[in-house]
Amino acid sequence: MTPKRMARAAILLAALATACGSRALAQFETRASVPTTNRPQSVVTGDFNRDGNLDVAAVMNLPFGSVKILLGNGDGTFRSGQTYAVGVAPFFAAAASLRQNGVLDLVVGDSLSQNVYVMLGNGDGTFQTPTAFPTNGRPVEVSVGKFTGSGNLDIIDLTGNAADCNCVEVLPGNGDGTFRAAIDTPVPYNIDGFAMAVGDFNDDGKPDVAVGGGFFSTNQVDILLGNGDGTFTANGYYLLASTPQSVAAAHFTSNKKNLDLAVANEAGPGVAVLLGNGDGTFQQAVYYDTNFPTWVLATDLNGDGKIDLAASNFGLSAQDPSGVTVFRGNGDGTFKPGVFYLVGVQGNYVVAGDFNGDRKPDLVLVDGLGDAAITLLNTGVVVLSPPTPLNFKSQAVGTTSSPLTVKLANTGTTTLRIASMKASAEFAVTSTCGSSVAAGGKCTISATFSPTQKGAEQGTITIIDSASTKPQVIELLGTGT
Numbered sequence: 244m245t246p247k248r249m250a251r252a253a254i255l256l257a258a259l260a261t262a263c264g265s266r267a268l269a270q271f272e273t274r275a276s277v278p279t280t281n282r283p284q285s286v287v288t289g290d291f292n293r294d295g296n297l298d299v300a301a302v303m304n305l306p307f308g309s310v311k312i313l314l315g316n317g318d319g320t321f322r323s324g325q326t327y328a329v330g331v332a333p334f335f336a337a338a339a340s341l342r343q344n345g346v347l348d349l350v351v352g353d354s355l356s357q358n359v360y361v362m363l364g365n366g367d368g369t370f371q372t373p374t375a376f377p378t379n380g381r382p383v384e385v386s387v388g389k390f391t392g393s394g395n396l397d398i399i400d401l402t403g404n405a406a407d408c409n410c411v412e413v414l415p416g417n418g419d420g421t422f423r424a425a426i427d428t429p430v431p432y433n434i435d436g437f438a439m440a441v442g443d444f445n446d447d448g449k450p451d452v453a454v455g456g457g458f459f460s461t462n463q464v465d466i467l468l469g470n471g472d473g474t475f476t477a478n479g480y481y482l483l484a485s486t487p488q489s490v491a492a493a494h495f496t497s498n499k500k501n502l503d504l505a506v507a508n509e510a511g512p513g514v515a516v517l518l519g520n521g522d523g524t525f526q527q528a529v530y531y532d533t534n535f536p537t538w539v540l541a542t543d544l545n546g547d548g549k550i551d552l553a554a555s556n557f558g559l560s561a562q563d564p565s566g567v568t569v570f571r572g573n574g575d576g577t578f579k580p581g582v583f584y585l586v587g588v589q590g591n592y593v594v595a596g597d598f599n600g601d602r603k604p605d606l607v608l609v610d611g612l613g614d615a616a617i618t619l620l621n622t623g624v625v626v627l628s629p630p631t632p633l634n635f636k637s638q639a640v641g642t643t644s645s646p647l648t649v650k651l652a653n654t655g656t657t658t659l660r661i662a663s664m665k666a667s668a669e670f671a672v673t674s675t676c677g678s679s680v681a682a683g684g685k686c687t688i689s690a691t692f693s694p695t696q697k698g699a700e701q702g703t704i705t706i707i708d709s710a711s712t713k714p715q716v717i718e719l720l721g722t723g724t
Contacts, residue, residue, distance in 0.1 A: 667702025
């Protein structure tokens with residue numbers, strides 16, 4: 244078992260309860276679930292067949308390492324492409340034009356061999372047979388960038404295994420899709436590195452690396468400043484509350500001068516944010532609560548010019564389910580409480596991209612146990628408050644409860660058209676919304692519970708509107724007594 248898998252097993256045994264963000268089914272809609280088979284671990288996106296639609300390459304782990312290509316249809320759905328056997332137990336891949344010819348290639352790290360694999364693209368959604376390039380450890384994570392000053396894209400991988408080489412490695416690129424021998428920089432403080440993010444943390448024009456890790460020991464993120472020749476210089480570390488599974492780098496403040504870090508700490512207390520000082524140092528971590536985060540990404544999800552965070556949630560149990568938690572950025576380095584979107588069985592990874600061509604970033608969740616890649620389209624303008632289920636608790640059979648209410652806000656720039664609003668049996672709904680809600684307008688939705696039999700009841704208010712091709716849903720709970 245790799246260090247990353249061992250760490251996750253320990254986490255899931257030790258951590259039994261961590262509060263998750265509010266549950267909602269409003270601003271992202273589940274559009275498609277595409278089978279991947281063989282326990283997918285992650286995905287990477289790109290237009291692999293150059294038709295203008297984003298595609299997905301899904302990375303599968305044990306028992307058979309492979310990469311499956313899912314070709315985008317331009318509406319948030321995908322069709323199956325070819326599957327390629329790659330390595331033994333890959334976790335992550337990166338997409339880039341390694342030959343700088345406009346055709347996307349793939350780089351795959353194999354955690355159970357001392358190799359990274361390069362799959363050169365043919366430009367039509369297919370790839371050439373994977374070619375192995377040796378490393379000095381077992382690559383846990385992989386990325387690409389210009390680390391040696393040659394002008395060619397290089398491969399960078401994290402070999403997070405103290406038994407081999409707990410190192411950051413750079414494989415210098417030749418510009419033709421081939422690579423030279425790995426240049427190693429030992430991870431200076433962590434026992435085992437799990438996660439990696441690349442960025443220019445000290446604003447000197449050279450890419451640096453943040454490495455998160457710590458196996459059954461102190462957990463932290465190490466900062467390694469790039470020297471421009473494929474090597475790095477240690478520049479301190481920052482303590483974390485639990486084992487980091489993912490690190491993302493972006494500008495969380497509106498001045499966009501300093502790169503900041505977000506770290507997914509799977510065992511809790513959630514996602515850590517470390518604000519950068521612009522000189523390669525960082526402030527201490529501030530935590531945002533979510534349940535068993537396995538991956539975190541940083542991008543502007545609602546088009547307000549402020550970076551938001553999205554974290555995949557592992558899904559340990561019915562009380563701690565699989566899904567995605569979105570943290571809206573305030574533009575000053577802080578974030579609003581997370582909003583949870585229930586989806587999948589086991590959320591291993593989340594990636595963002597415009598999968599339906601509406602110029603809004605959507606999400607794809609990797610469902611490891613459900614063997615699928617699930618698309619969540621960004622509907623954007625409808626906000627329901629509170630986003631949590633309406634719980635009527637106990638109500639005598641044959642009586643009607645007092646109403647519980649939800650505020651609906653249209654945050655868009657055009658009128659929201661409402662075609663229908665219906666409640667499940669045992670529940671009823673009224674609203675002040677009417678057939679439309681003006682841009683920037685709000686209305687109130689009221690629900691009641693009238694049980695006809697004893698026992699727990701679960702239902703929904705289903706709203707058909709112009710913001711989404713699928714219904715907005717408010718969950719309803721109650722018990723007849």
